[in-house]
Amino acid sequence: MCIIATLFLLLPAEASSQTEGLKCLVLDAGHGGRDSGCLSKDKKYSEKNIVLSVVLKLGKMIEEEHPDVKVVYTRKKDVFIPLAERADIANRNKADLFISVHVNANPSTVPRGSETFTMGTHVSDRNFEVSKRENAVIKMEEDYTTKYEGFNPDSPESYIIFSLLQNAYSEQSIKFAKFIQDEYAKGPVKHGRGVKQAGFLVLWRTTMPSVLTEIGFLSNQEDLKILVTEQGQTKIARRLADAFTKYKEDYESHNSLDKEPAEPNNEPEDKIEQIEQIDQFYAIQIMAVNKKLASDAPDLKGRRDARYIYQDGRYKYYLGRYNTREEALKELSEVRKSFKGAFVIVIK
Ligand SMILES: [Zn+2]
Incomplete structure (x- = not known):
């Protein structure tokens, strides 16, 4: 199934890494x-x-x-x-x-x-x-x-x-x-x-x-x-x-501590945006936050290859791009050495 997905590259922004979720x-x-x-x-x-x-x-x-x-x-x-x-x-x-x-x-x-x-x-x-x-x-x-x-x-x-x-x-x-x-x-x-x-x-x-x-x-x-x-x-x-x-x-994806909408309509000009026609793929989500992180934000622990998708008011940061869940699972334990709460997601 082909779906349009919008992928954003990381940009300097105010960092806020407060994650909340199902605990x-x-x-x-x-x-x-x-x-x-x-x-x-x-x-x-x-x-x-x-x-x-x-x-x-x-x-x-x-x-x-x-x-x-x-x-x-x-x-x-x-x-x-x-x-x-x-x-x-x-x-x-x-x-x-x-x-x-x-x-x-x-x-x-x-x-x-x-x-x-x-x-x-x-x-x-x-x-x-x-x-x-x-x-x-x-x-x-x-x-x-x-x-x-x-x-x-x-x-x-x-x-x-x-x-x-x-x-x-x-x-x-x-x-x-x-x-x-x-x-x-x-x-x-x-x-x-x-x-x-x-x-x-x-x-x-x-x-x-x-x-x-x-x-x-x-x-x-x-x-x-x-x-x-x-x-x-x-x-x-x-x-x-x-x-x-x-x-x-x-x-x-629906629960955000502050319900304040993120600012997708007010993106800085230097933002690089790619719109790709892609198939569904698997990735390893490392966190979901309310605000974009700077690419050198400490929370990303030097992983400049982290990408995010913006979904339902949240920035979900992920690593990798895999064709199958199994491929992603193989990498998961390595990723968890840096990001304890990482898990495999499907992006479509
Ligand atoms: Zn019973």
């Missing part, structure tokens, strides 16, 4: 300890172990690919964590994003595929069944009626409390959920059931964009074969990691 992610492996979640028909496999494995793989990928992101886990081993505590962990850490990972089940062996939920009030019967099952765990907690303000997971009326929610983060949550479902379409669990809304207690009190993803059905033979293998779990984690990268890039 903290909370990964929540559902269930744990005395709460197994759903089980395979032969009881050999349990949701709690599958999701923990996926979450640990996912966390490792993100830690490696985004050293600028702090990854917090609600659990890293087989322990019971109350639902409210999971949200509290995210809130305490001032997380920018929350992902709760689960496995689905159905009395019928037919339903299969992945689906991703955001907190919402459109409680269809089917979605009610999923949220009822995922919320039921609170009955294993002491004082659950007090703690959850009289919430009864089995009663549809209880779900009315969710309609009182301010959906401050619903737009971003839905966006992230869509990225996840788009990535899932690449397999191994190809059947996508879409982005949905339902009332999940684990998302209820989080104060950041949050999703609950059901990676497949343990009650379906086809999904089960993928869910219980190391390879299947790694691929699912890969999809989630890529969805995270997409979301992070999108988030950072």
Whole structure:
């Protein structure tokens, strides 16, 4: 695909290297300890172990690919964590994003595929069944009626409390959920059931964009074969990691501490501008800033070959130009010796 892109060469300008972005992610492996979640028909496999494995793989990928992101886990081993505590962990850490990972089940062996939920009030019967099952765990907690303000997971009326929610983060949550479902379409669990809304207690009190993803059905033979293998779990984690990268890039291109527009209409005369007809290429982003940097700015650490693209009010500085993601990844560790938070981007 050919797209017109405008590339600017570096020019002396006031330096401001304050970067802000997606700094903290909370990964929540559902269930744990005395709460197994759903089980395979032969009881050999349990949701709690599958999701923990996926979450640990996912966390490792993100830690490696985004050293600028702090990854917090609600659990890293087989322990019971109350639902409210999971949200509290995210809130305490001032997380920018929350992902709760689960496995689905159905009395019928037919339903299969992945689906991703955001907190919402459109409680269809089917979605009610999923949220009822995922919320039921609170009955294993002491004082659950007090703690959850009289919430009864089995009663549809209880779900009315969710309609009182301010959906401050619903737009971003839905966006992230869509990225996840788009990535899932690449397999191994190809059947996508879409982005949905339902009332999940684990998302209820989080104060950041949050999703609950059901990676497949343990009650379906086809999904089960993928869910219980190391390879299947790694691929699912890969999809989630890529969805995270997409979301992070999108988030950072829209989030600027000072909303003051950069001054693209007021460029100095000595600016050299090239307009090229180019194909999409890969590069290594080293930072994104609100103002242009001088080519000798200390933040660039002598890399005069750094280029930037101006996108959504931000100057994204990058190195290199590669035809494939793999080529870029080969250079990444070298670049990270100077720029810890560098990561691979697509420029189109
Ligand atoms: Zn679950």
